[in-house]
Amino acid sequence: MRKPKIVILGAGYGGMITTVRLQKMLSVSEAEITLVNNNSYHYQTTWLHENAAGTLHHDKTRLEIKDVIDSSKVNFVQDTVVEIKSAEKRVILHNGELEYDYLVVGLGFESETFGIKGLKEHAFSIANINGARQIRDHIEYMFSLYPTQKRDELLTVVVGGAGFTGIEFLAELANRVPELVAEYDVPREKVRIICVEAAPTVLPGFDPELVEYAVKFLEKRGVEFRIGTAIKEATEEGIIVAKGEEVEEIKAATVVWAAGVRGNALVEQSGFEAMRGRIKVDEYMRAPGHDDVFIVGDAALIFNPENDRPYPPTAQIAIQEGYTIAQNIAVMVRGKGEMKKFVFDNKGSVCSLGHDDGIGVVMGRKIVGWQAAFMKKVIDNRYLFLLGGPLLVLKKGKLKFF
Amino acid sequence: MRKPKIVILGAGYGGMITTVRLQKMLSVSEAEITLVNNNSYHYQTTWLHENAAGTLHHDKTRLEIKDVIDSSKVNFVQDTVVEIKSAEKRVILHNGELEYDYLVVGLGFESETFGIKGLKEHAFSIANINGARQIRDHIEYMFSLYPTQKRDELLTVVVGGAGFTGIEFLAELANRVPELVAEYDVPREKVRIICVEAAPTVLPGFDPELVEYAVKFLEKRGVEFRIGTAIKEATEEGIIVAKGEEVEEIKAATVVWAAGVRGNALVEQSGFEAMRGRIKVDEYMRAPGHDDVFIVGDAALIFNPENDRPYPPTAQIAIQEGYTIAQNIAVMVRGKGEMKKFVFDNKGSVCSLGHDDGIGVVMGRKIVGWQAAFMKKVIDNRYLFLLGGPLLVLKKGKLKFF
Numbered sequence: 044m045r046k047p048k049i050v051i052l053g054a055g056y057g058g059m060i061t062t063v064r065l066q067k068m069l070s071v072s073e074a075e076i077t078l079v080n081n082n083s084y085h086y087q088t089t090w091l092h093e094n095a096a097g098t099l100h101h102d103k104t105r106l107e108i109k110d111v112i113d114s115s116k117v118n119f120v121q122d123t124v125v126e127i128k129s130a131e132k133r134v135i136l137h138n139g140e141l142e143y144d145y146l147v148v149g150l151g152f153e154s155e156t157f158g159i160k161g162l163k164e165h166a167f168s169i170a171n172i173n174g175a176r177q178i179r180d181h182i183e184y185m186f187s188l189y190p191t192q193k194r195d196e197l198l199t200v201v202v203g204g205a206g207f208t209g210i211e212f213l214a215e216l217a218n219r220v221p222e223l224v225a226e227y228d229v230p231r232e233k234v235r236i237i238c239v240e241a242a243p244t245v246l247p248g249f250d251p252e253l254v255e256y257a258v259k260f261l262e263k264r265g266v267e268f269r270i271g272t273a274i275k276e277a278t279e280e281g282i283i284v285a286k287g288e289e290v291e292e293i294k295a296a297t298v299v300w301a302a303g304v305r306g307n308a309l310v311e312q313s314g315f316e317a318m319r320g321r322i323k324v325d326e327y328m329r330a331p332g333h334d335d336v337f338i339v340g341d342a343a344l345i346f347n348p349e350n351d352r353p354y355p356p357t358a359q360i361a362i363q364e365g366y367t368i369a370q371n372i373a374v375m376v377r378g379k380g381e382m383k384k385f386v387f388d389n390k391g392s393v394c395s396l397g398h399d400d401g402i403g404v405v406m407g408r409k410i411v412g413w414q415a416a417f418m419k420k421v422i423d424n425r426y427l428f429l430l431g432g433p434l435l436v437l438k439k440g441k442l443k444f445f
Numbered sequence: 446m447r448k449p450k451i452v453i454l455g456a457g458y459g460g461m462i463t464t465v466r467l468q469k470m471l472s473v474s475e476a477e478i479t480l481v482n483n484n485s486y487h488y489q490t491t492w493l494h495e496n497a498a499g500t501l502h503h504d505k506t507r508l509e510i511k512d513v514i515d516s517s518k519v520n521f522v523q524d525t526v527v528e529i530k531s532a533e534k535r536v537i538l539h540n541g542e543l544e545y546d547y548l549v550v551g552l553g554f555e556s557e558t559f560g561i562k563g564l565k566e567h568a569f570s571i572a573n574i575n576g577a578r579q580i581r582d583h584i585e586y587m588f589s590l591y592p593t594q595k596r597d598e599l600l601t602v603v604v605g606g607a608g609f610t611g612i613e614f615l616a617e618l619a620n621r622v623p624e625l626v627a628e629y630d631v632p633r634e635k636v637r638i639i640c641v642e643a644a645p646t647v648l649p650g651f652d653p654e655l656v657e658y659a660v661k662f663l664e665k666r667g668v669e670f671r672i673g674t675a676i677k678e679a680t681e682e683g684i685i686v687a688k689g690e691e692v693e694e695i696k697a698a699t700v701v702w703a704a705g706v707r708g709n710a711l712v713e714q715s716g717f718e719a720m721r722g723r724i725k726v727d728e729y730m731r732a733p734g735h736d737d738v739f740i741v742g743d744a745a746l747i748f749n750p751e752n753d754r755p756y757p758p759t760a761q762i763a764i765q766e767g768y769t770i771a772q773n774i775a776v777m778v779r780g781k782g783e784m785k786k787f788v789f790d791n792k793g794s795v796c797s798l799g800h801d802d803g804i805g806v807v808m809g810r811k812i813v814g815w816q817a818a819f820m821k822k823v824i825d826n827r828y829l830f831l832l833g834g835p836l837l838v839l840k841k842g843k844l845k846f847f
Binding site: 172173174176177179180181183184186187188190191227228 | 578581582588590593
């Protein structure tokens with residue numbers, strides 16, 4: 044009997060967990076597992092803001108996929124996905140193609156610019172290792188030009204968006220300012236970090252008391268907030284913002300767009316029914332009408348039954364989805380057992396403010412300060428433990444708590 | 446009796462040595478010594494190529510002037526010189542002015558672009574700490590863009606000039622390539638370092654056997670040489686070069702101009718008779734017609750009696766000039782003793798090739814390899830010893846020889 048082929052596209056949180064779970068659950072004689080990823084490495088998306096600010100090196104954030112998977116059980120193919128031909132059960136790659144019996148799509152997110160003029164050309168995005176490294180190096184290069192050019196905008200960084208990524212990046216950057224000032228001999232008082240947020244509040248949907256804590260933390264470190272203010276355009280010189288009728292230009296050499304994500308466009312291009320690259324999955328995490336295609340991570344759209352709104356795409360939900368999908372594929376491969384419905388077990392969320400502060404809600408309890416920072420590191424280390432056991436925690440974990 | 450005022454402009458090699466010698470030779474009751482510099486720090490110009498390549502941090506290259514001079518004996522003024530009014534014995538600074546009885550002009554060099562179109566706008570120059578840091582950060586930023594943009598010219602660095610600075614910079618940069626390749630995930634084979642030199646040879650005037658050693662060293666590390674080739678223009682995309690009738694465009698994101706220096710333009714603007722910013726000094730190191738104005742370092746033009754050609758401006762000659770000038774000012778202040786004629790004692794020169802190799806002629810003997818590298822470090826440490834004694838050597842010296 045021919046072994047069923049399982050193909051997993053994308054080595055993000057969801058793809059990796061699905062892979063290592065399948066590798067554990069299925070024997071080599073039961074199925075052939077293939078993981079496809081455009082890079083040789085997996086990275087922790089939730090750490091990228093630190094790489095972008097230059098407070099953590101990106102090599103701490105990534106790990107070679109071959110160091111985590113068992114290559115006697117899983118084939119790893121480093122290639123870029125071009126198209127999914129679901130009717131033919133085939134995936135077209137840049138340098139080849141793969142057949143599948145079961146497909147897991149975990150191609151992650153893309154930055155969503157909502158058609159704002161100039162954003163694609165002039166703004167950076169904390170999207171992956173390459174993008175984060177570019178932000179770090181761009182800020183440094185702009186600072187290096189200041190001592191000779193003396194143009195104030197060289198020392199201005201605008202962050203578009205006061206969601207999780209925006210706030211976490213602002214905190215890391217604010218913490219790094221003293222180091223940047225010393226490295227580039229620039230006057231501290233000329234450095235400006237400005238956050239522009241269209242919503243009427245920072246961290247929309249978060250507890251107001253915690254939001255206030257974060258805003259105070261950042262303002263104390265010199266971050267300026269422009270709330271209820273929309274970015275109208277990004278230009279070579281900076282951005283044009285509007286608050287009601289009031290239009291203003293903010294000159295800035297560095298603009299980081301952290302205000303919108305959407306699922307990978309390839310999902311739509313491959314003919315799946317999707318909203319902004321996200322597919323409303325069935326209760327077993329499958330694309331509607333495709334019993335052999337599972338969706339994991341940022342491309343999976345799942346509604347919270349309590350308020351009928353979609354769960355935001357997070358590492359936490361992607362990891363849980365990976366467990367469910369691996370379980371369900373194992374059941375299908377074996378033709379016995381019961382498939383598991385996905386139910387999100389929300390353990391809460393923590394927004395870091397630098398490496399030793401933060402805010403969060405964990406198990407329904409509000410926490411701030413070092414407790415939040417500690418909890419964030421516990422979450423990060425727990426993920427590494429799930430992925431690769433205690434050795435991976437030792438190698439890549441955040442063990443220096445304070 | 447009014448104490449004579451000695452003003453030293455510029456804290457380069459010459460200005461610093463003049464200052465510390467005068468500080469030692471004259472008592473506070475004999476003269477008032479003032480040192481003026483645009484930065485709070487002195488730096489070793491001969492180490493800047495390492496800062497520019499990113500193989501040595503610029504904080505190793507510079508030292509706070511206040512840590513070297515004795516502030517009970519020397520006033521330090523951090524300001525920029527605007528004009529020297531020699532008829533009025535006054536120096537106009539950006540934020541004030543100073544009167545002098547004896548003036549030492551040590552304002553250093555400027556990059557000389559010989560009117561080549563676009564060089565000022567598009568090429569970097571290893572002129573000072575700010576410039577060196579910009580080169581390091583520019584190269585890094587260009588490399589950071591490669592993984593997403595994939596434009597080969599991002600990884601191309603052109604160095605204009607195969608003199609001492611050009612060759613030393615090329616060697617440091619070539620040594621750093623493996624680190625850059627790893628840091629930015631770029632393919633090694635795409636990195637190009639090209640040296641363009643208009644003269645028919647590398648290191649014109651140097652021993653041919655040593656030149657061959659250097660060229661082989663660099664070519665082995667991937668450096669491409671375009672000898673007898675002139676840069677015609679620098680553009681946003683790179684440079685236009687010509688060899689005879691043959692014109693070619695070399696696309697490069699980074700162009701470093703290391704082919705020409707001249708004395709500070711301020712010297713000419715202040716009415717001194719000068720050739721490309723350099724003043725032909727009398728035998729006591731004074732500007733012709735100005736018995737109270739001494740010239741030290743790159744602005745001093747001194748002819749070698751053996752071949753009637755000017756000595757190239759180096760740290761070695763500047764340091765020796767500083768000794769002579771301090772001695773002569775002390776004699777003039779006291780109105781007794783004999784002024785010393787300047788005679789250059791050429792101890793040779795060493796061109797480093799990275800931190801552990803080099804070529805040189807020392808005391809008339811040719812040396813290559815580790816011996817040259819060692820000798821270069823001995824020279825550097827000896828200068829620090831002259832400047833600040835053994836403690837300064839310990840603090841800022843190159844003590845890790847291999």
